[in-house]
Amino acid sequence: MKRFMGTETEYGITTPDAPELSQLLSSTHTVVAYAAMNTAARSRWDYEEEAPLKDTRGFDLQRYRTVPIVDPNAMGIANVVTVNGARFYVDHGHPEYSAPETTNAWDAMIYDAAGDTYLNTAAANIQELWDQQVSVLDRNDPCPPVKFYKNNVDGKGQSYGSHENYLYSRNTDFARLTQALIPFFVTRQVIIGAGRVGIGQASERDGFQISQRADYFEQEVSLETTLNRGIVNTRDEPHALAGRFRRLHVIVGDANMSQYSNYLKLGMTKLVLDAIESDVDFSDLTLKDPVAEIKRVSHDPTCTHELSLADGRSLTAINILREYRARCEQLEGKDDVDTHVLEMWGQILDDLERDPLSTADRLDWTAKWALIRTYLDRGVDIADPKLKLIDIQYADIDPAKSLYHALVRKGRIKTLVSEEEIQRAVANPPENTRAYFRGKVSQKFGEDIIAASWQSIIFSVNGSPHRVAMDFVDSFTKEEIGDVLNGSDNVYDLLKAIGYKHV
Known part of the structure; x- marks a missing residue:
């Protein structure tokens, strides 16, 4: 089956000139200001298919007994469907960009990067409204200028998420899936970690570690995303036909x-x-204590820590990832992106084994560690607050202020795609998933959309609601619907053209 995928990023947010301001308020200002100044799509989110407390293991905590109806501008609820088919909204007091569905890792990476542009645009909107002393929220003062960070911790014990989503078959045995994924999730951080100054959830100890999130995982398997987090998350909310699919909701990155x-x-x-x-069998890689090992791996920037396996062996994270790569390399039906990923995966592992800092031109945690090491080599103590400042400045998404972007400009960090490619993803949805329809109708008929979700769009025609279901992720693509959309001057014509007779 096609492996549809996408990302969700909760951005860190601050108001430097008013640090006492609630981040829930500033996050709501952010999304509403973006909507007011950049798109007509001001519809509420359609929660009918939402089931965040339904568990793959067979139970449902039922947050909602009925489908909630909420004001799209309400505090903490603000929501926008963007022209590229993404969702931009407030989640747990943070602005969140949920990227549109894509069919491969390359496109998913580009559409994830597009989120930074949306947030930077929102910051510019907030600044403009502040200069004019205009508030987009009733009964609230204008929001002071905001700053956004693509990170996961506030350094005081709180962590916010960066999640991945992958569609998979409901026929896949969840216990076998869990067993195979846990060692991979524990060890992949040596490649995908963002780096962090501080050890422990509240940075109780001084030091540097590979991952921002590792210290916040307390169980092997859990439904929770904000406390008692599990290495494998069990949310059963496919955003597709529930009888055929599940969505792997990954919170451990x-x-x-x-x-x-x-x-x-x-x-x-x-x-x-x-x-x-x-x-493919991965049972021989089962770890003796995954929850302890995810922290041990993160706390060892030398990448030499040996993890204890259930069968008594000890292997480094690099060696375990080599096993995963070798078995994936034997798969049939790999496409060009798969082949490219395998090649890059192998090269990165070779370089990490030789010298982790040799990857500082490609990986986040080693780029950050290389910067910090220059200070340590000059005698600066790891507890010095300026090193924590480097940590946060690296994740600043403002190209003019970000250490990451400064390293890119100096040629010290390589990129894979150009800024022009990212901007195309900002302005256009993927063409080969249902995100195409969601993004295009939000751009063309935003004023006629009552509500939207991953699985449907509810249009208003002559004051009556009409739901267009999109249960299949590979439906409503450019090939399938592009000519119809281009030829429709209004929602009535559009619905007639796609087979809705009673409008």
Whole structure:
């Protein structure tokens, strides 16, 4: 089956001139300001297919007994469907960009990067409204200028998510899936970690570690995403036909600035899922104590820590990832992106084994570690606050202020795609998934959309709602619907053309 995928990023947010301001308020201002100044799509989110507390293991905590109806501008609820088919909204007090569905890791990486542009545009909108002393929220003062960070921790014990999503078959045995994924998720951080100054959830100890998120995982398997987090998340909310599909909701990754880290994160995981669904056996890689090992791996920037396996062996994270790669390499039906990912995966492992810092031109955590090491070599103590400042400045998404972007400009960090390619993804949805329809109708008929979700669009025609279901991710593509969309002058014509007779 096609491996549809996408990312979700909760951005760190601050108001430097008003640090006491609630981030829930500033996040709501952010999304509403973007909507007010950049798109007509101001529809509420359609929660009918939402089931965030439904568990793959067979139970449902039922957050909603009925489908909630909410004001799209309400505090903490603000939501926009963007012209590229993404969702931009407030989640747990953070602005979140949920990228549109894509068919491969390369496209998913590009559409993830497009989220930074949306947030930077929102920051510019907030600045403009502040200069004019205009508020987009009733009964609230204008929002002071905001800053956004693509990171996962506030350094005081709180962590916010960067999630991945992969569609897979409901026929896949979840216990076997879990067993195969846990060692991979524990070890892949040596490639995809974003790096962090501080050890422990609240940075109780001084030091540097590979991953921003590793210290926040407390169980092997869990439904929770904000506490008691599990290495494998069990949410059963496919956003597709529930009888045929599940969505692997991955919460055990960092938010990446590096295009290499992001691409490999998505591409490697896709290949491992392909292997699992091809009955490749990974049971010999089962770890003795995964929850302890995810922290031990993260706390060792030398990448030499040996993990204890259930069968008594000890292997480094690099050696375990070599095993995963070797088995994925034997898969049949690999496409060009898969082949490219495997080649890059092998090269990165070779370089990490030789010298982790030799990857500082490609990976986030080693790029950050290389910067920090220059200070340590001059005698600066690892507890010095200026090193924490480097950590946060690296993740600043403002190209004029970001250490990551400064390293790119100096040629010290390589990129895979140009800024022009990212901007095309900002302005246009993927053409080969249902995101094409979602993005195009939001751009063309935004004023006529009552509500939207991953699986449907509800249009208003002469005051009556009409739902267009999109249960298949590979439906409503440019090939299937592009000519109809281009030839429709209004929603009435569009619905008639796609077979809705009673409008």
